[in-house]
Amino acid sequence: xxxxxxxxxxxxxxxxxxxxxxxxxxxxxxxxxxxxxxxxxxxxxxxxxxxxxxxxxxxxxxxxxxxxxxxxxxxxxxxxxxxxxxxxxxxxxxxxxxxxxxxxxxxxxxxxxxxxxxxxxxxxxxxxxxxxxxxxxxxxxxxxxxxxxxxxxxxxxxxxxxxxxxxxxxxxx
Amino acid sequence: xxxxxxxxxxxxxxxxxxxxxxxxxxxxxx
Numbered sequence: 451x452x453x454x455x456x457x458x459x460x461x462x463x464x465x466x467x468x469x470x471x472x473x474x475x476x477x478x479x480x481x482x483x484x485x486x487x488x489x490x491x492x493x494x495x496x497x498x499x500x501x502x503x504x505x506x507x508x509x510x511x512x513x514x515x516x517x518x519x520x521x522x523x524x525x526x527x528x529x530x531x532x533x534x535x536x537x538x539x540x541x542x543x544x545x546x547x548x549x550x551x552x553x554x555x556x557x558x559x560x561x562x563x564x565x566x567x568x569x570x571x572x573x574x575x576x577x578x579x580x581x582x583x584x585x586x587x588x589x590x591x592x593x594x595x596x597x598x599x600x601x602x603x604x605x606x607x608x609x610x611x612x613x614x615x616x617x618x619x620x621x622x623x
Numbered sequence: 624x625x626x627x628x629x630x631x632x633x634x635x636x637x638x639x640x641x642x643x644x645x646x647x648x649x650x651x652x653x
Contacts, residue, residue: 483631540652547653554645600628607638608645620649 468523474516476606478509483603507578517566547620555612562602569598
């Protein structure tokens, strides 16, 4: 059980936790964009409440808390590995492509996290009825949440490039 | 912008374009 005392073990453990939370988050993001949203218009109107009242609130729970844990584990990871501040300033002046890459990954991820907590979730609360809203406000909330969700789908592709290529490609440069 | 985002495949294509831009600027920035 010596590995519990090793700093390297906890470093890898945190990275594993960061990836697990990230899969929970981005998995749900892609479920919304690849599966639920394109399928909704094909579902008979009388069956749609099943999705909005039962599946959506549950999916949004794992989605937003997955985002929160990904950010928290990611920040601890960057701090523990001593590149948090360098990455926040996008590695400018570091001379390291790895730090620039992880910096971009962190910024894109942080923007996505803010989209989840400040745009998608407050607007989805109106859609699922946690926050009271008029039908017009619900329609507007659905549009804003949907657009923010699409922006996150767009950003997830370069974000994952920056995150994965930082240690596995730029790491050796 | 909104019409791009309303199309899932256009959104993904834009994601790949941003990725290529990132791949170009990362080595330059370092």
